[in-house]
Amino acid sequence: MNKEFWQSKIVLVTGGSGFVGRWLVRSLLSAGCQVHVLDLAPPSAATVEYSYHQVTLLDLTATEKVLEHLQPDVLIHLAGQAGVSACHARPVEAFESNVVSTFNVLEASRRYGNLKSLVAVSSNHIYGDQKTLPSSEDAPLNGAGIYAASKLCGDVMARAYGKTYHLPVSIARITNSFGGDDPHAAHIVTATILAALNGEPPVIKQSGRDLKGYLYVKDTVNGLLMLAEQTAALPELHGEAFNLVPDEPISVLSLVRKINSLAGRNLEPRISQPSADFEDEHLDNSQAKRLLGWTPEYSLDEGLNETIDWYRSITSALV
């Protein structure tokens, strides 16, 4: 992160009350930005350090007014329905949260016309089943679930706005991020740590054989910041996508065993569906390394240890 770039910038974060947003806001504040959060949900803890705007992105006029009023230099668009099961259960909400909201952010930004940089956050899920791995950014986008399809629409619209209107927008395809202060207790890393700290066996909802990428949220945030910096500097990045993912994936079962061992436990996981279908996911992060100069700074063990310490500190504070 180039602190000089961020000094005194006005930054609007949509979805800043959510998991990734909370960590992004912390980094932006430490870099000396004026931070504004636009979210339906209030921030996790009362703070006077940034201003919060309770607005729905489903309202294009209201979104446009926020931009006109705040005059941001940078916008990072995280807001959406991030839950795969929630999208499957409520497709209308998935469409509104991930497609309409993203369209409104792009269109409001085009009309506002003063952004130096906009990052639209997409997902690893858009790649779906692939014939060859690892998947680079130009791999076919085969994601077939409702969440994947809704994120794919946002991803493609951001590309269209970058290429058609020269909006300074780029796309961050992020993967399973983990860390402390996660409001989603069902996320596998968070759930496994909480179970380990309570002395309970972890539960794996599928077979555990899937290979997935897990990235410490501080590395995810650093990638978003570096992408925003380079998007402001390099017009050739407008409309381009970047995989912000770890170097190597790990199977869910190995991840769960690793967390248990780092937490000092020896609890065998309960596997709910040992014969469930599984899909391997391995994304290529070389474009982000080459063009953004980004690389994950934390090994998986380092990120997990910091995360375990975070939850240990809050559970001991609750005792």
Ligand SMILES: NC(=O)c1ccc[n+]([C@@H]2O[C@H](COP(=O)([O-])OP(=O)(O)OC[C@H]3O[C@@H](n4cnc5c(N)ncnc54)[C@H](O)[C@@H]3O)[C@@H](O)[C@H]2O)c1
């Ligand atoms: N967390 C991950 O591991 C992960 C992985 C891949 C992609 N992503 C993507 O990253 C983004 C952030 O993920 P997260 O885990 O922080 O999600 P989150 O659910 O914790 O936060 C999303 C926030 O968006 C807000 N929001 C939803 N609809 C809105 C609307 N119409 N108007 C205003 N605010 C609205 C919610 O209130 C919530 O605070 C999402 O776009 C998600 O699809 C996340």
